[in-house]
Amino acid sequence: MAEPVALTKKDFTSDQEVRWCPGCGDYSVLTALQLMMPELGVRPENTVFVSGIGCSSRFPYYMNTYGIHSIHGRAPAFATGVAVARPDLDVWVVTGDGDGLSIGGNHLIHALRRNVNFTILLFNNQIYGLTKGQYSPTSEIGKVTKSSPFGSLDYPFNPISVAIGAEATFVARTHDLDRKHMQEVFRRAHEHKGAAFVEIYQNCNVFNDGAFDHITSKDKRADMLVNLRHGEPVRFGAEQEFGVRLNEYGEAVVVNVADVGVDALLVHDEARHDPTVAFALSRLAETPTSPTPMGVLRAVTRPTYEAEVQSQLGAAQANRGPGDLRALLESGGVWDVA
Amino acid sequence: MTDTTAATRRPETLERVVIRFAGDSGDGMQLVGDRFTDVSAAFGNDLATLPNYPAEIRAPAGTIAGVSSFQVHIADFDIVTPGDVPNLLVAMNPAALKANLADLPPGASIIANTDAFETRNLEKAGYQANPLEDDTLAAYTVYPVPMTSMTVEATKGTGAKPRDAERSKNFFALGLISWMYTRPIAGIVTWIDEKYAKNAVVHDANLAALKAGYHFGETAEIFETPFEVAPAALPPGRYRNISGNVALAYGLIAAGQQSKLPILYASYPITPASDILHELSKHKNFGVRTMQAEDEIAAISVAIGGAFAGQLGVTATSGPGVDLKAEALGLAISLELPLILVDVQRGGPSTGLPTKTEQADLLLAMYGRHGEAPLPIVAAYSPSHCFDAAFEGARIALKYRTPVIVLTDGYLANGSEPWLFPDVDQLADISVPFTTELNHLNEDGSTEFWPYVRDETTLARPWAIPGTPGLMHRIGGIEKEDGTGNVNYDPANHELMVHLRAQKIAGIAADIPPVEVDDPTGDAELLVLGWGSTWGAIKAAARRVRANGRSVATANLVHLNPFPTNLGDVVGRYRKVLIPEMNLGQLSKLVRAEFLVDAKSLTKVQGLPFRAAEIEAKILEMIDG
Numbered sequence: 001m002a003e004p005v006a007l008t009k010k011d012f013t014s015d016q017e018v019r020w021c022p023g024c025g026d027y028s029v030l031t032a033l034q035l036m037m038p039e040l041g042v043r044p045e046n047t048v049f050v051s052g053i054g055c056s057s058r059f060p061y062y063m064n065t066y067g068i069h070s071i072h073g074r075a076p077a078f079a080t081g082v083a084v085a086r087p088d089l090d091v092w093v094v095t096g097d098g099d100g101l102s103i104g105g106n107h108l109i110h111a112l113r114r115n116v117n118f119t120i121l122l123f124n125n126q127i128y129g130l131t132k133g134q135y136s137p138t139s140e141i142g143k144v145t146k147s148s149p150f151g152s153l154d155y156p157f158n159p160i161s162v163a164i165g166a167e168a169t170f171v172a173r174t175h176d177l178d179r180k181h182m183q184e185v186f187r188r189a190h191e192h193k194g195a196a197f198v199e200i201y202q203n204c205n206v207f208n209d210g211a212f213d214h215i216t217s218k219d220k221r222a223d224m225l226v227n228l229r230h231g232e233p234v235r236f237g238a239e240q241e242f243g244v245r246l247n248e249y250g251e252a253v254v255v256n257v258a259d260v261g262v263d264a265l266l267v268h269d270e271a272r273h274d275p276t277v278a279f280a281l282s283r284l285a286e287t288p289t290s291p292t293p294m295g296v297l298r299a300v301t302r303p304t305y306e307a308e309v310q311s312q313l314g315a316a317q318a319n320r321g322p323g324d325l326r327a328l329l330e331s332g333g334v335w336d337v338a
Numbered sequence: 339m340t341d342t343t344a345a346t347r348r349p350e351t352l353e354r355v356v357i358r359f360a361g362d363s364g365d366g367m368q369l370v371g372d373r374f375t376d377v378s379a380a381f382g383n384d385l386a387t388l389p390n391y392p393a394e395i396r397a398p399a400g401t402i403a404g405v406s407s408f409q410v411h412i413a414d415f416d417i418v419t420p421g422d423v424p425n426l427l428v429a430m431n432p433a434a435l436k437a438n439l440a441d442l443p444p445g446a447s448i449i450a451n452t453d454a455f456e457t458r459n460l461e462k463a464g465y466q467a468n469p470l471e472d473d474t475l476a477a478y479t480v481y482p483v484p485m486t487s488m489t490v491e492a493t494k495g496t497g498a499k500p501r502d503a504e505r506s507k508n509f510f511a512l513g514l515i516s517w518m519y520t521r522p523i524a525g526i527v528t529w530i531d532e533k534y535a536k537n538a539v540v541h542d543a544n545l546a547a548l549k550a551g552y553h554f555g556e557t558a559e560i561f562e563t564p565f566e567v568a569p570a571a572l573p574p575g576r577y578r579n580i581s582g583n584v585a586l587a588y589g590l591i592a593a594g595q596q597s598k599l600p601i602l603y604a605s606y607p608i609t610p611a612s613d614i615l616h617e618l619s620k621h622k623n624f625g626v627r628t629m630q631a632e633d634e635i636a637a638i639s640v641a642i643g644g645a646f647a648g649q650l651g652v653t654a655t656s657g658p659g660v661d662l663k664a665e666a667l668g669l670a671i672s673l674e675l676p677l678i679l680v681d682v683q684r685g686g687p688s689t690g691l692p693t694k695t696e697q698a699d700l701l702l703a704m705y706g707r708h709g710e711a712p713l714p715i716v717a718a719y720s721p722s723h724c725f726d727a728a729f730e731g732a733r734i735a736l737k738y739r740t741p742v743i744v745l746t747d748g749y750l751a752n753g754s755e756p757w758l759f760p761d762v763d764q765l766a767d768i769s770v771p772f773t774t775e776l777n778h779l780n781e782d783g784s785t786e787f788w789p790y791v792r793d794e795t796t797l798a799r800p801w802a803i804p805g806t807p808g809l810m811h812r813i814g815g816i817e818k819e820d821g822t823g824n825v826n827y828d829p830a831n832h833e834l835m836v837h838l839r840a841q842k843i844a845g846i847a848a849d850i851p852p853v854e855v856d857d858p859t860g861d862a863e864l865l866v867l868g869w870g871s872t873w874g875a876i877k878a879a880a881r882r883v884r885a886n887g888r889s890v891a892t893a894n895l896v897h898l899n900p901f902p903t904n905l906g907d908v909v910g911r912y913r914k915v916l917i918p919e920m921n922l923g924q925l926s927k928l929v930r931a932e933f934l935v936d937a938k939s940l941t942k943v944q945g946l947p948f949r950a951a952e953i954e955a956k957i958l959e960m961i962d963g
Contacts, residue, residue, distance in 0.1 A: 014810075014812065016812075016824065016825075043807075044810050045804065045805055045806060045807045045808070045809070045810055046804065046805055047804075048646075048647075048804050049812075050643070051814075060812045060814070061812045061814075061825065063812070064810055065810050065812075066646075066804040066810050066811065066812070067810075067811070067812035067813070067814075068643070068646055068673070068812070068813060068814060069812065069813070069814025069815065069816065070639065070642075070669060070814065070815065071639075071665050071666060071669050071815055072665075074635060074636070074639045074666065077631065077632075077635065077636035077639030077640050077643070078639045078640070078642060078643040078646075079643060080629075080636070080639075080640050080643060081602060081604065081639065081640035081641060081642060081643020081644040081645075081646070081647065081651065082643040082644070082646060082647045082804070083643075084602060084627055084629065084640065084643075084644065085600070085602050085627070085643065085644040085647040085648065085649040086647040086648070086649075086804065086805070088805065089647065089804050089805065106632055106633060106636070107632065107635075107636055107639075110631075110632035110636065309627055309629075312622055313622050313623075313625060313627065315622075316621075316622035316623040317622075317623045317625075319623075320623045321623065322623060322624075322625075323591070323595070323621060323623045323624030323625065323626075325591065325592055325595050325624075325762045325765075326762045328588060328591065328621070328624075329578070329588065329759045329760075329762070330576070330578065330759075331578075332578060332579070333376065333379075333380060333525075333578060333579070334576050334577060334578045335379070335380055335382060335576070335577050335578075336574075336575070336576050336577070337382065337569075337572045337573070337574050337575060337576075337577060337758075338574055
């Protein structure tokens with residue numbers, strides 16, 4: 001088969017008609033990724049997208065790569081199988097707030113702690129879209145939906161906090177209205193060796209329209225999105241007049257730079273092995289209505305699960321030679337009957 | 339028979355003997371059973387074993403609930419069951435005696451550890467008086483042996499503290515029984531040397547106890563004579579002893595070798611399947627990847643992911659795990675990927691009897707998924723046959739791109755027997771090619787890859803794995819269009835796909851051997867049909883019936899779905915059909931529904947295998963009825 005000179009978006013776009021609702025935030029994520037894939041130096045045949053169930057989980061059908069649209073919540077487990085079997089492949093997991101944090105919460109946290117080498121894109125729209133509008137594990141408390149006519153009673157998850165608590169080595173957040181930011185975060189996540197967790201604030205314009213408007217609309221971004229840059233003081237605001245510092249309890253709090261001075265601000269260190277500060281940052285905003293950290297919160301190095309699996313296989317073969325079935329069957333004592 | 343000089347006492351020859359070691363779950367009865375089994379196997383006896391232990395790791399000491407036992411049947415001929423009733427019970431405490439006494443036939447022998455028959459233990463076992471001292475055991479030959487105190491005495495000088503020294507009493511019992519049945523103990527000594535190489539005190543204490551037990555038998559004059567069970571006349575060849583779970587693990591490794599595929603085995607710990615994970619994880623030099631997943635669902639999902647990526651995906655569990663894996667199994671059926679799911683059946687429902695055997699998952703395997711979701715089922719019938727069942731399961735899975743359920747059970751998993759293991763050169767090549775070429779020609783002359791184009795004979799779809807240029811495809815659990823595999827909700831297409839998936843599985847019938855009928859006289863009117871581990875008890879029962887000049891036919895099903903093509907003829911040929919099962923009649927339901935024959939059920943759901951006598955009685959009742 002002839003090698004194409006350079007790949008384009010088309011090479012990563014399947015022939016399937018995209019079936020999300022018009023205006024869905026999923027389109028912008030798909031486009032951002034399809035545009036970016038050729039820049040990653042990967043090939044479609046070496047790429048596998050694995051998803052669970054939900055609107056976002058239709059994602060693999062639209063990528064001209066290998067793909068599994070699996071069952072609800074289990075995508076990290078299927079993807080773990082792919083990655084362990086074939087460390088040579090480039091594996092992506094696409095999930096949502098219901099798929100990844102409710103029915104599949106267990107697989108998500110265990111994939112993260114194992115540090116399987118794949119990228120998890122969690123589309124968070126704070127609602128169940130495919131089942132037509134029930135509250136999700138990230139919906140704000142009191143949310144009125146079809147299944148909570150008097151308001152949801154469930155306290156929501158903060159996905160970033162969950163990921164950090166689950167020993168994730170790479171944790172980042174982006175949103176569907178900023179293609180450039182998404183692509184930068186996706187690129188970083190893809191470069192990371194190990195499980196990379198990316199929360200994408202994604203608008204469901206049918207069942208939860210405008211859930212993130214308070215922080216992501218163009219006029220709010222400057223004051224509400226706290227863009228994290230490794231090695232720099234954490235600052236935001238149109239004039240960079242706000243900042244984040246750690247108080248005496250280690251909590252991240254918003255301050256006026258004019259009041260405390262630049263030196264008092266937290267200098268972001270995504271590579272800090274201890275997750276305490278990253279966790280504190282993740283708690284800055286309880287709901288997407290106040291200044292919210294965006295970008296890479298945590299990026300640390302730990303051996304990947306599949307590399308360790310390979311290493312044990314290699315060691316076993318080095319120590320004992322390749323498996324010999326005849327010797328195995330004869331192990332443990334044999335006797336002959338004449 | 340009393341020969342006063344111990345050294346010259348000549349063994350009395352027995353054809354077969356059934357010994358049951360019973361004690362507290364902390365007394366090391368399984369260990370003693372295993373060692374006795376190994377020396378008997380090495381000696382050349384045919385044998386079969388039945389471990390029986392509580393689910394609790396250490397149930398309260400001295401209670402009935404905490405009793406653990408190990409039964410071994412050794413013989414100088416080819417045997418097929420662990421024996422109906424013990425000839426000898428070794429009771430390490432009153433609870434062990436009480437829990438097992440009902441199984442002993444009159445005339446059987448009991449060796450009791452008299453040291454343990456003190457007030458507190460007697461109370462815990464619910465004895466008002468010491469059964470060794472009243473007429474409770476009048477029907478038996480009782481040998482009272484103070485095993486604990488003799489062990490403590492024998493281990494003086496090894497450095498073991500008295501409380502620790504007591505723990506070696508199982509080796510005392512082992513030594514004593516080894517003498518009684520003329521087992522050479524050299525093999526046990528070697529095992530102790532290896533096992534306790536790093537702990538000199540324990541090593542010395544166990545060795546001293548073993549020898550003390552052996553010498554006690556030789557010198558004490560309470561045993562009339564030792565017994566001898568001669569080597570069995572088994573078919574010639576090279577044998578080893580093997581348990582079902584280890585055989586199954588070896589069968590999977592063999593399938594990996596013979597399919598030239600790495601194995602990706604993922605499972606979650608569950609009794610009685612965990613030993614498969616333990617065994618496979620030792621053999622990474624075969625390229626076997628083992629993974630202890632976070633739960634049962636993850637385990638099967640990992641295996642399916644591995645299959646998609648081109649490996650032999652395997653998961654094993656027991657009933658509760660199969661419940662949890664049902665949805666993922668349905669996906670594997672829809673994805674049409676090879677997968678092996680081993681169900682080591684145990685007593686259910688729910689947590690049920692985790693350490694006890696049952697066969698009540700057949701209908702679960704058949705129908706336990708939503709939608710029309712057929713898959714092949716293969717059942718092992720003996721510990722060593724677990725090797726063949728795993729291998730056959732892999733063959734079918736790979737060739738037909740389908741999940742296969744391999745059924746074993748707790749009795750097969752933990753039981754062991756001598757195995758005339760196969761010559762590696764004779765194992766079939768079960769490799770299948772990955773697809774590397776485009777397979778669909780469009781009208782405009784262009785070509786593309788369609789993941790659901792089927793092989794005309796097997797109806798299997800192509801297996802194109804990631805990394806193959808040009809064959810990128812997306813598949814999922816949503817109904818797929820015939821051929822293209824694209825998402826499709828068309829009514830007629832769904833009906834077609836449901837039929838195609840069913841036809842693919844039904845068609846496997848042409849690729850499996852016919853069911854063999856054992857009807858030596860050819861005039862039997864009753865057919866006893868079995869599946870799984872009832873095979874041994876059915877065979878032993880038929881032997882007894884035939885030995886009394888009566889006729890009975892037997893057959894055993896290895897393939898439960900699809901059935902062998904001749905099964906309808908076979909069950910239709912006999913006037914009466916009996917199906918013994920450790921459930922409430924699951925195969926019986928299938929056979930009656932499929933072939934409209936009036937098959938009768940013999941059921942047993944006690945967490946224990948059938949005794950041959952139970953089946954024999956039913957056979958005679960039906961022959962005469």
